Amino acid sequence: MWFLCLTYVLSRLQGSKKVPKCQCKGRSFPSVVSLLRPLLLDVVPSVRQTAALGLGRLADYNVDLAEAVVKAGILPQLVRSLPEENRYYKKTAAFVLRAIAKHSPQLAQAVVQSGALETLVICLEDFDPGVKEGACWAFDYIARHNPELSQAVVEAGAVPLLVLCIQEPEIALKRIAASTLSDISKHSPELAQTVVDAGAIAHLAQMIPNPDAKLKRQVLSALSQIAKHSVDLAELVVEAEIFPVVLTCLKDSDEYVKKNGATLIREIAKHSPELSQLIVNSGGVAAVIDCIGSCRGTVRLPGIMMLGYVAAHSENLSMAVIVSKGIPPLCACLIEEHEDHIKAAAAWALGQIGRHTAEHARHVAGANVLPTLLDIYVDTRSSEDLKMKAKKALKNILQKCTHLPALEPLLHDAPPSIMKHIIGQFSKVLPHDSKARRLFVTTGGLKKVQEIKADAGSLLQEYINAINNCYPEEIVRFYSPGYSEILLERVESYQPVL
Amino acid sequence: FYISRSIDEDRKIKYRAAVKIQSWFRGWRVRAYLRHLNAMVILIQKWWRGYRCRKHFRKMLETAYFIMKMNFYNEMAVRIQKRWRGYYVRKYIHNYYALKKYLQAVSVNNAFVRSELQEYVEMKENEEKMKDLEKKEKEKKYQARKMHYLLSTEQIAGIYNSPFRKSPDPMELLLRNSKPLSHRRKQVKSPFAYELYDWPTCKKPPAFVTALPLPPIGRQKPQGPFRDTAEVLWQRYKPLEPTLRVAESINSPLEKAREGIKREEWRNPIHDNEFLPFSSYHKNEDDNYEPSLGKSGKYVREAYGTKHFREVYPNKWIADKDFRTVVPSIFLFEKFGKTYSRAGQIV
Numbered sequence: 001m002w003f004l005c006l007t008y009v010l011s012r013l014q015g016s017k018k019v020p021k022c023q024c025k026g027r028s029f030p031s032v033v034s035l036l037r038p039l040l041l042d043v044v045p046s047v048r049q050t051a052a053l054g055l056g057r058l059a060d061y062n063v064d065l066a067e068a069v070v071k072a073g074i075l076p077q078l079v080r081s082l083p084e085e086n087r088y089y090k091k092t093a094a095f096v097l098r099a100i101a102k103h104s105p106q107l108a109q110a111v112v113q114s115g116a117l118e119t120l121v122i123c124l125e126d127f128d129p130g131v132k133e134g135a136c137w138a139f140d141y142i143a144r145h146n147p148e149l150s151q152a153v154v155e156a157g158a159v160p161l162l163v164l165c166i167q168e169p170e171i172a173l174k175r176i177a178a179s180t181l182s183d184i185s186k187h188s189p190e191l192a193q194t195v196v197d198a199g200a201i202a203h204l205a206q207m208i209p210n211p212d213a214k215l216k217r218q219v220l221s222a223l224s225q226i227a228k229h230s231v232d233l234a235e236l237v238v239e240a241e242i243f244p245v246v247l248t249c250l251k252d253s254d255e256y257v258k259k260n261g262a263t264l265i266r267e268i269a270k271h272s273p274e275l276s277q278l279i280v281n282s283g284g285v286a287a288v289i290d291c292i293g294s295c296r297g298t299v300r301l302p303g304i305m306m307l308g309y310v311a312a313h314s315e316n317l318s319m320a321v322i323v324s325k326g327i328p329p330l331c332a333c334l335i336e337e338h339e340d341h342i343k344a345a346a347a348w349a350l351g352q353i354g355r356h357t358a359e360h361a362r363h364v365a366g367a368n369v370l371p372t373l374l375d376i377y378v379d380t381r382s383s384e385d386l387k388m389k390a391k392k393a394l395k396n397i398l399q400k401c402t403h404l405p406a407l408e409p410l411l412h413d414a415p416p417s418i419m420k421h422i423i424g425q426f427s428k429v430l431p432h433d434s435k436a437r438r439l440f441v442t443t444g445g446l447k448k449v450q451e452i453k454a455d456a457g458s459l460l461q462e463y464i465n466a467i468n469n470c471y472p473e474e475i476v477r478f479y480s481p482g483y484s485e486i487l488l489e490r491v492e493s494y495q496p497v498l
Numbered sequence: 499f500y501i502s503r504s505i506d507e508d509r510k511i512k513y514r515a516a517v518k519i520q521s522w523f524r525g526w527r528v529r530a531y532l533r534h535l536n537a538m539v540i541l542i543q544k545w546w547r548g549y550r551c552r553k554h555f556r557k558m559l560e561t562a563y564f565i566m567k568m569n570f571y572n573e574m575a576v577r578i579q580k581r582w583r584g585y586y587v588r589k590y591i592h593n594y595y596a597l598k599k600y601l602q603a604v605s606v607n608n609a610f611v612r613s614e615l616q617e618y619v620e621m622k623e624n625e626e627k628m629k630d631l632e633k634k635e636k637e638k639k640y641q642a643r644k645m646h647y648l649l650s651t652e653q654i655a656g657i658y659n660s661p662f663r664k665s666p667d668p669m670e671l672l673l674r675n676s677k678p679l680s681h682r683r684k685q686v687k688s689p690f691a692y693e694l695y696d697w698p699t700c701k702k703p704p705a706f707v708t709a710l711p712l713p714p715i716g717r718q719k720p721q722g723p724f725r726d727t728a729e730v731l732w733q734r735y736k737p738l739e740p741t742l743r744v745a746e747s748i749n750s751p752l753e754k755a756r757e758g759i760k761r762e763e764w765r766n767p768i769h770d771n772e773f774l775p776f777s778s779y780h781k782n783e784d785d786n787y788e789p790s791l792g793k794s795g796k797y798v799r800e801a802y803g804t805k806h807f808r809e810v811y812p813n814k815w816i817a818d819k820d821f822r823t824v825v826p827s828i829f830l831f832e833k834f835g836k837t838y839s840r841a842g843q844i845v
Contacts, residue, residue: 251615
């Protein structure tokens with residue numbers, strides 16, 4: 001009899017993913033599951049293993065199948081029988097649990113309620129690395145969904161075992177354990193603190209120089225999830241001496257390693273000026289700028305945000321960013337990227353750099369950034385968020401910009417809301433600088449100013465009056481619109497003196 | 499009667515006149531008195547007010563002087579503070595030159611970091627290239643080994659050694675150096691084999707041995723009472739199908755118990771050398787005999803190790819005399835070796 005069951009099960013498994021599809025078309029899910037269920041209780045261990053494997057692959061493929069597996073009450077059975085079985089069964093059982101838990105929080109909750117966490121912890125203590133990997137993976141998928149599930153995982157005592165798993169020599173196990181720690185600590189500061197208390201940071205930091213790319217991804221993501229919650233956690237991460245090793249990750253050939261490395265540095269930089277100072281002193285800014293220059297697409301985003309955060313803290317830091325040649329890559333991002341959120345981030349970062357003093361604004365304006373920002377602001381295809389960020393950035397930079405040649409081109413096509421800032425800047429600088437006044441006239445700026453119509457008493461009108469007061473009457477009248485008509489009329493009405 | 503009435507009226511007139519005069523006089527006296535009082539009062543008040551105002555004036559003068567002094571001090575203080583604050587801010591808070599130096603240092607550091615990272619990238623690329631090259635080399639060598647029969651002989655020139663070429667192709671040289679590849683054993687995995695490791699990811703689905711391996715084409719049947727070659731080969735190369743008992747994991751209770759016994763045995767023995775049969779024991783001994791320290795001197799026993807631990811070169815000594823104890827020795831240490839019983843001393 002068991003030969004028949006075997007061949008039946010195996011023939012189904014051989015078809016791999018196509019099989020579940022056929023099954024879904026042909027029969028209903030509960031019957032499929034209920035067919036497998038008695039096989040789980042079979043005498044022969046290999047049959048049990050293959051039955052469990054079949055269940056796992058079914059649950060992995062489809063949400064409804066997973067729900068059917070849960071409804072059929074297989075989970076408690078599986079969980080109860082786990083501790084006595086051999087390592088293959090443990091592996092496949094862990095696979096089943098993970099396949100169910102990955103689909104949604106409710107299914108994960110069902111897995112937890114069937115008492116799976118304790119048995120998974122027992123699996124974690126096993127000697128076989130494959131079993132440990134399966135258990136880690138199951139924990140990962142459970143903890144991923146929401147903070148309560150992560151809390152349940154932590155309360156089952158999994159975190160110290162996970163930290164032990166990280167130290168194992170097998171790379172796959174390290175990867176999964178790092179990914180699990182990352183998913184646990186991402187939800188809340190308390191969970192991150194628990195992970196830190198288990199001593200995870202030191203081991204994770206040791207693994208950063210490892211050559212395996214996927215491992216580096218997970219390790220960097222784990223460290224960034226820990227560091228993002230508070231200043232103390234970020235300081236703890238920094239104390240593990242990750243700088244300057246992390247900078248080598250920014251030069252890795254794998255895109256996601258670069259992205260996660262930049263994310264880690266961003267999470268550390270955003271908390272306080274001292275941490276940003278530390279990053280600047282260790283040359284992190286240069287590395288991030290190079291990284292931005294070499295990548296394309298969403299991979300750039302954390303790097304851009306990091307520059308924005310560093311520049312936002314103080315003017316010395318933003319000067320350091322400028323000195324490290326940070327503005328050209330940001331400008332290039334603004335122009336080249338198609339995604340709105342990356343452009344918005346670049347605009348925000350430029351605004352943060354330029355808003356401190358006139359020097360900063362001059363550097364930013366000198367890179368020919370302002371016309372680009374204006375174009376983005378005016379462009380109808382940009383999203384609301386992008387427009388708002390571009391406008392804010394423009395406003396911040398313009399309020400400090402005294403470099404008039406950079407402001408000139410903006411004068412011609414700016415919308416009124418921006419125009420008043422530009423005119424305001426002119427009205428501040430022109431009364432004091434005679435050469436600038438001359439330039440202003442010769443480049444046609446005065447003419448443009450005359451053409452602007454503003455409501456009397458508004459700020460714009462005051463600025464225009466201030467500018468007009470810098471010049472003698474004749475020039476102002478000369479450039480005011482319609483002057484040629486007035487002159488012609490005078491010619492007509494003039495009586496020649498004979 | 500008229501006389502009395504006229505006298506009476508005279509009297510009344512005189513009386514009234516006297517009253518008038520008296521009232522006038524009295525009034526005049528009182529008025530004079532009041533006038534006098536007024537004048538006195540005015541005098542007093544005059545003096546008193548003058549006195550008070552002079553006092554007040556002095557006070558006002560003092561305060562005005564004080565205010566003038568304070569203003570002056572304030573001005574001076576402002577001047578000092580102005581200078582000091584400018585100096586302090588420029589030196590400590592907003593040190594322009596320090597800022598410039600810092601920014602220069604930052605850019606230098608950045609350049610350094612960039613160069614280091616560049617080196618790192620280049621190193622990595624080199625490693626990758628080396629790995630690729632090695633892989634290719636390995637591939638080539640393997641191919642050469644497989645195609646060793648393409649080697650040219652004296653009679654027939656091989657493909658890679660055309661007579662029109664000046665020197666043989668590098669492949670020819672490789673072929674000359676390579677050892678012919680032996681037949682690889684066919685590896686057939688049975689479905690219940692010991693490695694179920696790949697199953698959860700199911701990279702290699704289990705393969706069944708259903709068909710017999712095909713015999714080579716065109717072979718003549720060997721003469722004689724031989725069995726069918728295919729059958730023989732199948733039987734000879736039948737894959738191992740371990741029973742479930744054997745395939746059970748090391749964590750089964752039987753295995754655990756066995757391991758437990760082994761551990762006990764490993765732990766318990768008194769010394770590590772196994773008891774070997776005498777013949778082989780002496781075999782090893784003759785090959786590598788290591789004399790112990792006690793037996794390895796010229797005349798068997800060396801004084802070194804028992805009598806003294808250092809070698810002594812008297813001709814190198816600077817002075818004849820030995821060290822003298824200048825400081826009195828510690829009494830407790832004198833007793834060293836003497837308080838114990840003589841039973842432990844081996845003469």
